[in-house]
Amino acid sequence: MHILAVLIKTHPVSSYVRSDGTPVSSYLKGDYCKEKWGKADYWGPRLKDNKSSRPWKRQEEELVLKLLSEMPEWLQLQINAIYRKDKSEIIGNSASANVRERTIAFYNIFFKSKDGKQIISHELSHILYQSLSPKDLLEFKDASGWTVEVKDSKIFESPPKKVIKSDSTHSYEEDFANNLEIYLKSKNQFKKFNSKTYNFLIKGFLYEIYYLINFYLELLPNPSYWVAKTSAKF
Numbered sequence: 001m002h003i004l005a006v007l008i009k010t011h012p013v014s015s016y017v018r019s020d021g022t023p024v025s026s027y028l029k030g031d032y033c034k035e036k037w038g039k040a041d042y043w044g045p046r047l048k049d050n051k052s053s054r055p056w057k058r059q060e061e062e063l064v065l066k067l068l069s070e071m072p073e074w075l076q077l078q079i080n081a082i083y084r085k086d087k088s089e090i091i092g093n094s095a096s097a098n099v100r101e102r103t104i105a106f107y108n109i110f111f112k113s114k115d116g117k118q119i120i121s122h123e124l125s126h127i128l129y130q131s132l133s134p135k136d137l138l139e140f141k142d143a144s145g146w147t148v149e150v151k152d153s154k155i156f157e158s159p160p161k162k163v164i165k166s167d168s169t170h171s172y173e174e175d176f177a178n179n180l181e182i183y184l185k186s187k188n189q190f191k192k193f194n195s196k197t198y199n200f201l202i203k204g205f206l207y208e209i210y211y212l213i214n215f216y217l218e219l220l221p222n223p224s225y226w227v228a229k230t231s232a233k234f
């Protein structure tokens with residue numbers, strides 16, 4: 001029950017008008033879209049504009065909705081807005097997540113990338129990281145290979161000697177997002193890289209987070225759903 005503090009109660013959005021006053025094109029709310037991509041009625045209204053973003057083009061919206069529909073259930077998180085922006089302050093960055101505001105931005109180069117699915121799963125994982133309990137975080141750090149040393153009453157934390165991506169050494173959060181990204185890309189490849197982290201990820205806590213979020217949003221009626229899900233292989 002540790003994540004309750006971060007939950008914000010909301011209700012499904014039934015209609016949506018962009019910040020500049022224009023309504024979302026009808027196809028985004030239409031049956032066509034809902035049939036074509038699961039959860040399009042959830043994600044569609046979250047593709048928004050603001051003064052620092054640029055308007056979405058229809059094919060860009062379609063690409064993002066398609067990729068989001070391919071995410072596992074436990075990554076279909078509560079997001080406040082998804083923006084289309086020109087470029088990141090960090091050169092070569094194709095997307096970024098603002099975990100405090102629970103928003104994601106996609107930049108020009110994202111739409112030229114072949115790794116869209118991986119990029120989206122990475123950014124969503126940054127947001128998921130905020131829901132980890134201290135116990136989950138400790139288990140993750142240990143499995144991934146982070147070490148803690150106390151010297152002269154000072155605490156030194158060192159990144160794993162073998163990291164899944166070079167920027168994993170920057171922070172636990174970056175390491176977590178990189179681990180989930182590669183896990184979702186290829187579970188076999190990931191298991192070979194680090195079976196401890198693999199075992200941590202498959203043990204069901206991701207579904208626990210998913211279940212709790214949805215339960216408190218009143219989208220899931222009873223705990224038997226979670227029991228069924230956690231016993232399923234994923």
Ligand SMILES: [Zn+2]
Binds near residue numbers: 122126174177
């Ligand atoms: Zn990242």
